[in-house]
Amino acid sequence: MDQTALRDTMAALEAAMVSTPLDRPPTLIKGGVDLGTAYLVMVALDADDRPLAAAYETADVVRDGVVTDFVGAIDVLRRLKAQVEDRLGVAVPGAHGAYPPGVDSGSVRAVRHVIESVGMECTGLVDEPSAANAVLRLRDGVVVDIGGGTTGVAVVQDGTVVHTADEPTGGTHLSLVISGALKVSFEEAERLKKDPVEQPRLFPVIRPVMEKVASIVSSSTRGWPTPKVYLVGGTAAFPGFADVVAAATGLDVVVPVAPLFVTPLGIARSAPALEAGGAAGYP
Numbered sequence: 001m002d003q004t005a006l007r008d009t010m011a012a013l014e015a016a017m018v019s020t021p022l023d024r025p026p027t028l029i030k031g032g033v034d035l036g037t038a039y040l041v042m043v044a045l046d047a048d049d050r051p052l053a054a055a056y057e058t059a060d061v062v063r064d065g066v067v068t069d070f071v072g073a074i075d076v077l078r079r080l081k082a083q084v085e086d087r088l089g090v091a092v093p094g095a096h097g098a099y100p101p102g103v104d105s106g107s108v109r110a111v112r113h114v115i116e117s118v119g120m121e122c123t124g125l126v127d128e129p130s131a132a133n134a135v136l137r138l139r140d141g142v143v144v145d146i147g148g149g150t151t152g153v154a155v156v157q158d159g160t161v162v163h164t165a166d167e168p169t170g171g172t173h174l175s176l177v178i179s180g181a182l183k184v185s186f187e188e189a190e191r192l193k194k195d196p197v198e199q200p201r202l203f204p205v206i207r208p209v210m211e212k213v214a215s216i217v218s219s220s221t222r223g224w225p226t227p228k229v230y231l232v233g234g235t236a237a238f239p240g241f242a243d244v245v246a247a248a249t250g251l252d253v254v255v256p257v258a259p260l261f262v263t264p265l266g267i268a269r270s271a272p273a274l275e276a277g278g279a280a281g282y283p
Contacts, residue, residue, distance in 0.1 A: 010258040031095030032268025037148025041264035042080040047273040055083040064149035065100035091277030094121030102166035129154030131266035146233035153220040165220035171235035214248035234260035
């Protein structure tokens with residue numbers, strides 16, 4: 001993985017998260033939608049995988065990788081699509097979606113349904129760790145996507161994902177532990193978890209959840225070569241997470257820059273480039 005190239009790409013993606021319209025609307029667009037437990041993200045790239053526009057929003061419409069509030073998910077994605085199209089100046093005709101490894105076929109179809117319900121073609125579906133590797137571009141290694149509700153693991157050999165696994169532990173579980181330990185609301189626990197000032201005192205409280213993730217990594221990769229482990233997903237950004245996983249597993253563990261957006265970007269990279277639609281907001 002080229003860390004410099006990844007930093008440049010993530011910087012370009014962050015620059016695309018503004019409302020300023022592009023000087024020239026694109027003719028070809030690759031779309032990606034990540035329906036996460038904590039965040040919904042939409043990304044638009046050009047045909048050469050350069051970020052054009054992106055938007056995200058916190059939402060409680062997915063639990064453990066399964067869409068539980070269809071109407072809410074559609075409403076949020078419709079808002080994200082409008083923001084992205086306002087910047088592009090044209091409509092996004094289609095987008096790829098993603099799902100955690102191990103969910104049932106009905107849950108996978110639900111992702112397609114949400115995308116199609118906002119007027120886009122669902123151009124395909126990919127498992128989340130494989131999407132992340134479209135950005136990391138590992139030759140050999142392990143991708144661990146720590147979502148809000150689940151942790152997905154993918155073993156990569158010779159550039160191909162050869163094994164995936166998924167367990168219901170993620171960022172939401174950190175917040176639940178904080179909520180119980182400090183006797184605060186879940187919403188307050190979420191806020192505290194993201195506050196750099198509060199993170200040092202929260203670390204010992206949530207360390208057992210980090211160790212649970214480490215056990216998922218160990219069990220999911222047993223019998224497979226693991227030269228290096230890459231943690232992605234917003235939860236991976238919590239200071240010390242990689243150190244806990246490394247200590248518990250004995251593996252070399254890395255958190256790439258901007259881990260929250262690695263998978264959404266990879267979903268869009270996995271999509272085909274489609275001809276842009278008409279004026280923004282119209283198919």
